[in-house]
Amino acid sequence: MKRTHTCGELRKANVDQTVTLAGWVQNRRDHGSLMFIDLRDRYGLTQIVFDLDNPDVLELGQHVRSEWVLQITGKVIARPDDMVNPKMVTGEIEVTVQSFKIFSRSAPIPFETDAYAKVGEETRMKYRYLDLRRPQMQRNLQVRHAVCHAIREVMDGEGFMEIETPILGRSTPEGARDYLVPSRVHQGKYYALPQSPQIFKQILMVGGCDRYYQIARCFRDEDLRADRQPEFTQFDVEMSFADPDDIFAVIERCMVAAFKDGIGVTVNPPFERMPYSVSMDKYGCDKPDLRFGLELHDLCKLVKEVEFKVFTAVLESGGIVKGMAVPGGAEFSRKDMDNLTELVKIYGAKGLAWIKVQNGEYSGAPVKFFKPEQLNAVRDELGAKDGDMMMFVADKKKIVNASLAALRNEMGSRLNLYKDGEFRFVWITDFPLFEWNEEENRWDAAHHPFTSINEEDMEIFMTAEKTAGSRIGEVRSSSYDLVLNGVELASGSVRIHDAEVQKRVFELLNISPEQAKDRFGFFIDALSYGTPPHAGIAPGIDRLVAMMLGFENIREVIAFPKTAKAIDLMTEAPGDVDSKQLRDLGIQNVTPKR
RNA sequence: GCGGUGGUGGCGCAAUUGGUUAGCGUACCAGACUGUCGAUCUGGUGGUCGCGGGUUCGAGUCCCGUCCACCGCGCCA
Numbered sequence: 001m002k003r004t005h006t007c008g009e010l011r012k013a014n015v016d017q018t019v020t021l022a023g024w025v026q027n028r029r030d031h032g033s034l035m036f037i038d039l040r041d042r043y044g045l046t047q048i049v050f051d052l053d054n055p056d057v058l059e060l061g062q063h064v065r066s067e068w069v070l071q072i073t074g075k076v077i078a079r080p081d082d083m084v085n086p087k088m089v090t091g092e093i094e095v096t097v098q099s100f101k102i103f104s105r106s107a108p109i110p111f112e113t114d115a116y117a118k119v120g121e122e123t124r125m126k127y128r129y130l131d132l133r134r135p136q137m138q139r140n141l142q143v144r145h146a147v148c149h150a151i152r153e154v155m156d157g158e159g160f161m162e163i164e165t166p167i168l169g170r171s172t173p174e175g176a177r178d179y180l181v182p183s184r185v186h187q188g189k190y191y192a193l194p195q196s197p198q199i200f201k202q203i204l205m206v207g208g209c210d211r212y213y214q215i216a217r218c219f220r221d222e223d224l225r226a227d228r229q230p231e232f233t234q235f236d237v238e239m240s241f242a243d244p245d246d247i248f249a250v251i252e253r254c255m256v257a258a259f260k261d262g263i264g265v266t267v268n269p270p271f272e273r274m275p276y277s278v279s280m281d282k283y284g285c286d287k288p289d290l291r292f293g294l295e296l297h298d299l300c301k302l303v304k305e306v307e308f309k310v311f312t313a314v315l316e317s318g319g320i321v322k323g324m325a326v327p328g329g330a331e332f333s334r335k336d337m338d339n340l341t342e343l344v345k346i347y348g349a350k351g352l353a354w355i356k357v358q359n360g361e362y363s364g365a366p367v368k369f370f371k372p373e374q375l376n377a378v379r380d381e382l383g384a385k386d387g388d389m390m391m392f393v394a395d396k397k398k399i400v401n402a403s404l405a406a407l408r409n410e411m412g413s414r415l416n417l418y419k420d421g422e423f424r425f426v427w428i429t430d431f432p433l434f435e436w437n438e439e440e441n442r443w444d445a446a447h448h449p450f451t452s453i454n455e456e457d458m459e460i461f462m463t464a465e466k467t468a469g470s471r472i473g474e475v476r477s478s479s480y481d482l483v484l485n486g487v488e489l490a491s492g493s494v495r496i497h498d499a500e501v502q503k504r505v506f507e508l509l510n511i512s513p514e515q516a517k518d519r520f521g522f523f524i525d526a527l528s529y530g531t532p533p534h535a536g537i538a539p540g541i542d543r544l545v546a547m548m549l550g551f552e553n554i555r556e557v558i559a560f561p562k563t564a565k566a567i568d569l570m571t572e573a574p575g576d577v578d579s580k581q582l583r584d585l586g587i588q589n590v591t592p593k594r
Numbered sequence: 595g596c597g598g599u600g601g602u603g604g605c606g607c608a609a610u611u612g613g614u615u616a617g618c619g620u621a622c623c624a625g626a627c628u629g630u631c632g633a634u635c636u637g638g639u640g641g642u643c644g645c646g647g648g649u650u651c652g653a654g655u656c657c658c659g660u661c662c663a664c665c666g667c668g669c670c671a
Contacts, residue, residue, distance in 0.1 A: 029629090029631065029633050031634090032626070034629065034630080036630055039630070044630090047631065051628070079629090083629060085631055091631085108604070109604080110604055111621085112605075116632055117605075117632095118606050118620095122662080175670080175671040176669085176670050176671075195671085223668085226665070346598095527664045563662085563663065564665085569662095585645095
């Protein structure tokens with residue numbers, strides 16, 4: 001080895017030892033006939049001293065610059081008491097250099113790598129290798145590693161096998177847009193990169209693998225968000241002969257280990273469970289942040305008689321009115337309210353109605369349409385107290401829920417209703433099996449077409465019409481999401497193992513037997529040869545680690561992420577290819593290059 | 595596809611109603627300095643204000659277009 005110790009390792013106990021360190025020059029403090037260098041590696045910083053005891057070495061050392069890579073041999077000495085640096089773990093010692101070697105020099109760096117440097121994202125991404133040297137990024141990757149390691153340990157202990165599934169697969173028409181890979185051998189045909197190993201993991205169950213997991217890369221060619229990258233990592237799990245409770249228990253054990261090993265935080269299973277319908281009613285979404293209350297309330301009945309056109313028109317056309325009470329909201333200014341109105345408009349709401357409760361009186365534009373007892377009834381339903389603001393949205397159900405859910409999250413954050421470092425898990429269960437697709441005028445699978453049906457709804461499932469507004473929408477699936485602080489961390493379900501049920505699902509989805517055979521023929525064949533009941537789930541590793549570290553952006557926990565336009569600023573992928581490569585593949589560009 | 599925010603020395607930012615030679619911090623370069631640790635002090639280099647067009651006596655600033663980054667909506671079974 002080119003070193004005897006790392007730069008984060010030496011302590012008082014090492015005093016008088018002769019050591020060799022290797023690392024980057026973090027910093028140089030030159031006092032003329034005395035010079036200090038902070039030498040950095042993954043593990044930390046160690047102060048190296050150059051002085052007149054070794055004038056030739058000092059002279060050479062003074063030519064050294066930031067980010068050069070050095071090998072330093074010297075003696076560990078204890079710092080005098082008044083020179084101990086309590087901010088450094090190695091601050092009790094320093095190494096007096098006896099000799100050093102320059103492994104490599106560095107061009108002047110585009111930005112500093114110390115913990116204080118403020119650098120924009122674009123610059124960080126272009127020079128990601130420099131960004132990765134920063135202690136924060138080192139920690140992010142370290143925590144990510146610890147999480148994956150903890151998961152593997154738990155899963156191994158539970159008898160799961162980690163099995164790899166293909167990256168080059170077959171496109172299936174449902175779901176996200178596929179990334180396609182042209183086949184050279186079969187020109188005109190394409191592989192698709194997996195959106196998830198869904199079908200393969202189910203086939204592993206048919207193949208008797210019983211307990212499978214994989215920390216798997218997934219690809220979706222859709223537009224990006226702070227928490228969505230075109231390639232991302234799922235902790236993919238499938239279990240035979242398992243019920244949802246078994247899945248929950250395994251995942252909870254993984255979460256406990258991941259939080260413990262990742263960031264030293266104790267989380268306490270079992271996690272709360274909440275049916276989808278309750279979550280939608282109370283929080284307006286299927287991923288509620290339960291760190292704070294601010295529950296939504298349906299006011300349709302209470303405001304039915306109120307002569308407020310905004311409400312009556314909506315109710316007559318089949319919409320709903322919901323509201324919430326914001327503690328202390330009476331203090332909001334007109335500007336605040338305009339601001340919040342803009343927020344709900346993003347989700348399609350036409351406006352935000354509000355009534356202040358202050359000094360025992362009500363104020364706000366809609367007040368005049370209410371009778372006093374109606375106001376009191378609404379106040380009691382919302383639980384509004386003096387000094388609160390009651391906020392209402394009236395519109396189609398979907399819009400009301402989406403806008404109030406966003407408003408609720410905004411209020412939670414703006415009013416500091418939760419603390420950093422608080423982790424509130426909840427299992428959301430009993431999602432609907434189908435959802436109505438307005439544009440296509442048909443029922444779509446809410447999760448995916450292999451999700452099994454809640455036994456209690458089997459009768460409706462088998463008998464209802466597949467028309468708009470039929471009871472099919474009421475059928476609950478046996479599926480579940482794991483939600484943490486308002487973020488969807490995982491999604492899973494019990495799978496269909498009964499051919500008749502599967503047929504019926506396809507029928508309701510308007511997938512003919514021929515189409516089904518064409519799209520998933522191999523899969524349906526597989527299921528026909530003796531399929532164990534099985535269930536699975538897939539937590540997102542990027543989101544999990546980001547949340548543990550307090551980031552909203554998963555790029556912080558991915559070594560080489562892509563921009564919002566799916567570009568890698570470092571490698572400049574995607575890039576051009578030789579025309580020969582295209583010829584080999586039988587491909588021609590039909591859109592002109594810009 | 596749509597909406598919002600931003601783009602000014604290497605990096606992070608400022609520049610009032612459109613007005614003189616575009617500033618500040620840091621990095622970098624040179625010099626000084628024996629106890630610093632985000633060293634200090636002195637001096638210095640460095641800018642096509644993202645790009646293109648327009649308005650104007652005059653544009654970093656206003657207008658139009660365009661590109662890039664970020665956030666969100668749509669999209670993401």
